[in-house]
Amino acid sequence: MPQTITKSDWLLAKKCLTHAWLWLRREQCPPNEADRFRMEQGHQVGALARELFPTGILVTRTPDKTASDLTQELITDPAIGTLFEAAFVAGRFTAHADILTREQGGWHVLEVKSSFSDSSSLKDLIADLAYTVFVLRRCGVLVNSASLVLLSRGFRFGDNPDRLFEIIDQTAEVNLIIATFEATADGIATVLFADPRPAPSLLSACRDCAFFETDCLGVGIAHSVLEIPGLHHTKLKRLSGAGIVDLANTPADLNLNERQEHARSAALADQLLVKPGLRAALGSIQWPCRYLDFETVATVLPIYDGHGCHRQVVTQFSMHVKDDFRAAPRHHEYLAQAEHDCERGLAEALINCAGDRGAIIVYSSFERTRITALRDAFADLASPLENILDRLTDILPIIQEYVYHPEFRGSYSIKKVLPALVPTLTYSDLEIANGDTAITRFARMARGEITGPDIVTTREHLLRYCDRDTEAMVRLHEKLAELSMAIP
DSSP states (O other): OSSBHHHHHHHHHHHHHHEEEHHSOOOOEEEEEEHHHHHHHHHHHHHHHHTTSSSOOOOOOBBBOOOOOOOOHTTTTHHHHHHHHEEEEETTTTEOOOOOOOOEEEEEEEEEEEETTTOOTTHHHHHHHHHHHHHHHHHHHOOEEEEEEEEEOOOTTTOOGGGTTTEEEOOHHHHHHHHHHHHHHHHHHHHHHHSOOOOOOOOGGGOTTTTTTHHHHTTOOOGGGGGGGTTOOOHHHHHHHHHBBBBBGGGGOOOOOHHHHHHHHHHTTTTTTEEETTTHHTTTSSSSEEEEEEEEEEEESSSSSOOOOOOEEEOOOOOOOOEEETTEEEEEEEETTTTTHHHHHHHHHHHHHHOOOOOOOESSHHHHHHHHHHHHHHHGGGGHHHHHHHHHEESHHHOOOOEEEEGGGGGGHHHHHHHHHHOOOOOOSSSSSHHHHHHHEEEEEEEEHSHHHHHHHHHHHHHHHHHHHHHHHHHHHHHHHHHHHHHH
């Protein structure tokens, strides 16, 4: 078990002490392929940010000195103006400053992030920065100012690194946050390293907590109140205050809506529930049906000419086609060449496969968003792409309205819906079995990190994965039709 608190530990503790306590004692697992790729991209951005300060010194440990010891030596040398990855230890708290520069007798702390300046997560980014400044000040370092180094939306592939970043002063906001940190820091540190663990509370964060069902409030509970779809935070707060976790104990006056009550009843009865009207809803879908799924690539730094950071590029589609309900499906597919932007070629191939009539079935709004972007990018293809948009039929709302299985666990994600309704169709036999891995493999091809015969193999794996996605929609549609025949 670690004996110090890192930034991630601290920020986790601010959300849930129990989660942080368990996290410190977890069995360490190596990052998966997609996680490693995300970390590599972060390191690349950090390295480019350091180019803004060409005289800076990167702090690394030596055989006889820790990084924090070396940092203390370097900051006392007035000839050194900038440090990278300076390390600090203040009691139980540890931090690394991405960039540390001298200014006016003190220091300027700069935190590098792979986000835009208008990011919706700006509040969390400022909290990250505040923790670093908090630790430095506890070490006696005079911090005069604190800034975020964020990505510029104006940067394009091939631009110089000095156009990649925007430096935004957050000193005032950081100082306000540090005041709250100081008020709780020592108490939190004591709790995190003590036994027994802190008493948990039911929070919205519990939905995504890996410990909820195995080590925390969900242990021994067949179905929790977190499985109520779309439960408002005020109602969750009420349940938490009353200590209600088990779905069976939901109070009658919680005023659940029809969809939520439908899900609650199905879970407590431990059986699939199908509402009347499913057959009529499916009957409105026009044949022939085409089942469409996209794959995209999005990297922090652009990989194609004219593109900016985080640009989402459609790289692949799979389409199964059925002329009527009993017909055997035909399959079409497209996979871009990774070395250049192929979105126009993909759009043209999609138009050729889509025909001019019948429903184009998707799951969620993702394909609509990407086709809209293609329509806006290629004016001469706008009319046929608009035709495709007009024919898109999302089966997610149909499932939300009429079907609930206890194994949905409150989620209508296809990752929950498919194994519950079509358990015989899995991704376990595929080399690429999820979207994050698909993005990673395509990006590595585009960056020249997958070469030679491995390109052929990777492309085969990508095609099989996307094929399985639209096969899943065919099977899901068939299952819904089967269920609709058993109820009016």
